[in-house]
Amino acid sequence: MIRYVCDLCRREIDPDRDIRYQVKIEVRAAFEPVNDDEPDDRDHLEEIQEILESLNQLGEEAFETAEKVLRFDLCAECRKKFLRDPLGRETSKILGFSKN
Ligand SMILES: [Zn+2]
Numbered sequence: 634m635i636r637y638v639c640d641l642c643r644r645e646i647d648p649d650r651d652i653r654y655q656v657k658i659e660v661r662a663a664f665e666p667v668n669d670d671e672p673d674d675r676d677h678l679e680e681i682q683e684i685l686e687s688l689n690q691l692g693e694e695a696f697e698t699a700e701k702v703l704r705f706d707l708c709a710e711c712r713k714k715f716l717r718d719p720l721g722r723e724t725s726k727i728l729g730f731s732k733n
């Protein structure tokens with residue numbers, strides 16, 4: 634039998650009694666759409682060359698930041714907490730990250 638644990642409170646989620654909630658967070662770099670209506674007097678080859686060079690410089694890091702999918706299992710209690718504050722803004726205030 635597969636056992637699930639809430640990723641927030643570490644409580645075991647018993648499928649007979651509890652509902653398991655799945656959270657999927659997708660983080661990806663937002664690229665602006667290319668504007669095709671721009672006047673065509675620029676050197677596109679040179680532009681492409683520049684883009685390729687900057688991509689090479691960024692290398693794997695650029696690829697890494699392109700998209701990230703995080704998956705979590707939550708119990709009903711933590712689902713409520715998560716929906717109230719998905720980015721953990723309240724939590725970081727309570728924990729006092731700004732102290733010291
Ligand atoms: Zn929980």
